[in-house]
Amino acid sequence: MDQALVDELDADDEADDHTLPDLPNVEDYETVRLRAAPNPNGPWHLGHARMPSVIGTYTDRYDGEFVIRFDDTDPETKRPDISAYDAILEDIEYLGFEPDEVYRASDRIETYYDHARELIEMGEAYTCDLPAEEFSELKREGTPSPNRDKDPETVLEEFEAMVDGDYESGEMVLRVKTDIEHKNPALRDWVAFRMIDTPHPREEAADYRCWPMLDFQSGVDDHLVGITHIIRGIDLQDSAKRQQFLYDYFGWEYPEVLHWGHVQIDAYDIKISTSTIKELIDAGELDGWDDPRAPTLQSVRRRGIHGEAIVDSMIGLGMSTTDVDLAMSSIYANNRDIVDDExxxxxxxxxxxxxxxxxxxxxxxxxxxxxxxxxxxxxxxxxxxxxxxxxxxxxxxxxxxxxxxxxxxxxxxxxxxxxxxxxxxxxxxxxxxxxxxxxxxxxxxxxxxxxxxxxxxxxxxxxxxxxxxxxxxxxxxxxxxxxxxxxxxxxxxxxxx
RNA sequence: GCUCUGAUGGUGUAGUCCGGCCAAUCAUAUUACCCUCUCACGGUAAUGACCGGGGUUCAAAUCCCCGUCGGAGCACCA
Structure with missing residues (x-):
């Protein structure tokens, strides 16, 4: 290979490297560890491809590690679909990435309990039997729950009763003490654990009734699993601020965190949401997740679109916090590039x-x-x-x-x-x-x-x-x-x- | 109501931190033309944007203020 060509290739590499902005403070960490934390409630739609595309691209750039963690801690309203765990891993493989580690939050419940106990002993969490609306009312005016000052022993006792399943759904929660007068109402004494009567679909987790909320589970896991950079949607903008209280209590350093907006895809009549697609399939209006009319990864895969074409388009969206519209024509143009010659x-x-x-x-x-x-x-x-x-x-x-x-x-x-x-x-x-x-x-x-x-x-x-x-x-x-x-x-x- | 957060062409993006090299980058899209026994590929060209108003400055996409519009959170969802 002659030098001019080598230079040209290097230049190309460099250009590619800079389509996404550099992650902050990578030099502070030995290994960059990123995670995607999907809820396994169905195979992925096109919008889901953004997370693995970006994370995979970053792990490649920094020679880092790619962790998948299934945040499956709601057996009821966001009930996991037992086949979705593998479907999602296949979707990731289709996009051309291989996770270094895979976790399921529902395997780690005892760990969350342990951290809850620790928090209770520190006096930074309390069991609360106020109905949700009542607490919401108090919170709005900045008034503490009457349960806030219970002594840790009582709290621990009641928490163990939660763990043992002695309460029904809605009867008791564990709250993290934050600042009941915090100017942002979203951060005031948030719920860490609640009771759910419906058993988890995974057999291994079917006996648990006391489930952690996302902010607790995810906060604990990100630290324990050694995540250095968190990338997540703007819907979770307040999560870091909520979890910061936890990190302070435990004396942990919060990872770097970046947010981005939602992705909409043009060119589909169907609303891009897992539950909508599922309903259409159940109603027989779509033949399955890989129906060519479905805005899913399985569908475009069957249509012969390479995962790489999707990744390229996703990377092109950058990391802005605004909502973005992805044009299918962009994916098509990338794919045409890949397949035309062959x-x-x-x-x-x-x-x-x-x-x-x-x-x-x-x-x-x-x-x-x-x-x-x-x-x-x-x-x-x-x-x-x-x-x-x-x-x-x-x-x-x-x-x-x-x-x-x-x-x-x-x-x-x-x-x-x-x-x-x-x-x-x-x-x-x-x-x-x-x-x-x-x-x-x-x-x-x-x-x-x-x-x-x-x-x-x-x-x-x-x-x-x-x-x-x-x-x-x-x-x-x-x-x-x-x-x-x-x-x-x-x-x-x-x-x- | 409270709290975050954002605004560059049809779409996405670069530039914004550290004002001048920005009459604003690249891609996609659309339209022409060239190539061609495809409406593919390749090539050329054209189209098209700094949300509005003030201010600071010799100079503002970039800094400040005020608006406008958008997104998100205030769930015992993720």
């Missing part, structure tokens, strides 16, 4: 109209190339017997010529194509348009599943040679992923133009 070309005729081909100048077959930029890959062979299929919109006016790509020029006369014998110069001169086509016989029937619904068509015979999982381009239509070659025909998933 994707061989084929013809698919949708809604084909059969038109006889006549004339002495009629070739026996068409031979379009597999790839216009790679002659070495050779040609396809499309035999023509008596007729071809073309798309209705492509049929020229009576008396006009059209070029059947890879085959030759024909004139449309009396509902038939008459071979003219013209050479390619008629196309180069701009007199004649070029269209794709298929033979009338021997085609492969194809169902193309798209985000806008299914389309059927007939593909040229050579399409049968493609492999399942291969990305090909149907000329003048777009890129598709071959999903299945079945008895009834083939199924492809449409990626993008």
């Amino acid at each position: 994707a061989n070309r084929y013809f698919l005729v949708r809604d084909g109209q059969e038109i006889p081909v006549v004339g002495d100048a009629k070739p026996e077959a068409g031979h379009p190339p597999l790839h216009p930029n790679h002659e070495d890959r050779g040609d396809r062979e499309i035999p023509v017997d008596d007729a071809v299929l073309v798309e209705p919109d492509d049929i020229p006016a009576d008396g006009e010529r059209i070029w059947l790509k890879g085959y030759g020029c024909v004139r449309y006369e009396n509902d038939a194509f008459v071979a003219t014998g013209d050479d390619i110069s008629v196309v180069r001169d701009g007199d004649v348009g070029v269209i794709h086509w298929a033979p009338a016989d021997d085609t492969v029937s194809v169902t193309m599943r798209t985000p806008d619904g299914d389309v059927t068509g007939a593909a040229e015979p050579a399409f049968a040679d493609t492999a399942v999982d291969e990305i090909v381009q149907f000329e003048r239509i777009g890129f598709v992923r071959v999903d299945e070659h079945g008895e009834e025909g083939s199924v492809v998933y449409y990626a993008h133009p």
